[in-house]
Amino acid sequence: MTEKELEYYEELIKKQIDELQVTIASMMQSVKPIEPDTSIGRLSRMEAIQAKSISESNLRSKRMRLQRLEAALLRIQRGTFGLCSVCEEDIPEKRLKIAPESTVCMDCLTEK
Numbered sequence: 001m002t003e004k005e006l007e008y009y010e011e012l013i014k015k016q017i018d019e020l021q022v023t024i025a026s027m028m029q030s031v032k033p034i035e036p037d038t039s040i041g042r043l044s045r046m047e048a049i050q051a052k053s054i055s056e057s058n059l060r061s062k063r064m065r066l067q068r069l070e071a072a073l074l075r076i077q078r079g080t081f082g083l084c085s086v087c088e089e090d091i092p093e094k095r096l097k098i099a100p101e102s103t104v105c106m107d108c109l110t111e112k
């Protein structure tokens with residue numbers, strides 16, 4: 001991978017990290033504990049709990065993606081970015097552009 005390409009991915013990853021941090025911060029606002037409000041009925045309380053657990057798992061997956069992106073940034077600095085961690089072949093550009101946090105190529109991913 002050329003220096004120019006690495007710079008491109010570094011920018012891309014940093015931008016995605018920024019966006020994720022903003023999203024996570026605003027999601028944290030909505031994942032507040034449910035108030036034991038007696039004015040809402042039993043059903044709507046269950047709905048509120050359900051909605052809460054959905055946004056919590058959503059938040060978890062966002063946090064995981066953030067960690068993977070930060071790891072990808074480290075790989076850029078170490079010079080191992082874009083290499084499959086299983087077969088050590090180059091991960092196709094098309095895949096990296098969609099998911100720069102990828103650590104395996106499509107072949108190794110589907111071979112599980």
Ligand SMILES: [Zn+2]
Nearest residue numbers: 084087105108
């Ligand atoms: Zn591979």
